[in-house]
Amino acid sequence: MNPFAFACIAPHGSELLEALAGPDPARMALTRGSLHTLGERMRAAAPGALVVLTPHGTRAEGQFTVADSERLRGTVEDHGAAVTLERRVDRPLARAIAAEALADGLPVAVLNFGTSEGPLSCLPLDWGALIPLHFMPDVPVVVINPPRGPDFTPHLRFGQALARAVAASGQRVGLIASCDWSHTHDKDGPYGYHPAAAHLDAQVADCIRRGDLESLASLDPRLVEDAKPDGLWQTLVLAGAIPSPARRVQLLSYEAPTYFGLLCAGFSTCPEA
Incomplete structure (x- = not known):
């Protein structure tokens, strides 16, 4: 069963925001258009809350972190401009x-800041969450940061716990896996160039297109190290949350206009699942 009103894989490059696109707004235009499409589909699904899986939030080594502050607020800057959300x-x-994940024996840290409630209870909204949320409906959110590591079994189990909690809530909930892919596409990028980037991203796009998200857990660890993706962990949580028979996947676009890969995909409910 898929308990989510709509789910998607969405990237988080700063130039995807029109206000931060700088002198070459066409550079990420394909992906920007796909993000607008995902946002329209999410609005049509009318969720009352959004769960965002981000690789860049407040992190605790070896633990899934769940933000439990009153608010989240952040700013992304690029090309002399800023966007705050x-x-x-x-x-x-x-x-x-x-609670559902802890009951399953998974390592979870529940985070707050300042005060237990009220106006000072506010954690940072990282760019991995802020950028896809910019395209989505303005509803309350839950931001989760999965741990990184070579063992993906906890991520699949956390996704299952997430789905159980959402189903029990009785709410219409949207799910966003915020993912950029290989970061070694360009010799002038911060991580340099490695041919593994194109190879890994091609495999990822094929797995997502076929709806076979679980195969991402079997990628060669050396290939992952050389390509430096940051989307595997969030996507495998999504895989646990939406079982294979319940996935109807549409890969909207893939491009690598800069040093990292950008992919957009939507997951709608299968009535027969």
């Missing part, structure tokens, strides 16, 4: 997700 947190849903 603030969202309320769906705290009952955040706590239910954390």
Whole structure:
């Protein structure tokens, strides 16, 4: 069963935001258009809350972190401009997700800042969450940061716990896996060039197109190290949350206009699942 109103894989490059696109707005135009499409589909699904899986939030080594502050607020800057976004947190849903995962023996840290509630209870909204949320409906959110590591079994199990908590909530909930892919496409990028980037991204796009997300857990660890993706962990949580028979996948676009790969895909409900 797929308990989510709509789910997607969405990237988080800063130039995807029109205000931060700089002197070459066409550089990420394909992906930007796909993000607008994902946002329209999410709005049509009318979720009351959004769960965002991000690789760049507040991290705790070896643990899944779940934001449980009153609010999240962040700013992304590029090309001399800035975009700020603030969202309320769906705290009952955040706590239910954390409790379900903890009951399954998974390592989870529930995070807050400043005060237990009220205006000072505000955690940073990282760019991995802020950028896809910019295209989505303005509803309360739950932001989760999965740990990184070579063992993906906890991520699949966390996704299953997430799905159980969402189903039990009775809410319409959207799910966003915020993922950029290989970061070694360009010799002038911060991680340099490696041919593994194109190879890994081609495999990822094929797996997602076929709806076979679980195969991403079997990627060669050396290929992963050389290509430096940051999307595997969030995608495998999504794989646990939406079982294979319940996936109807559409890969909208893939491009690598800069040093990292950008992919957009939507996951709608299969009525027969």
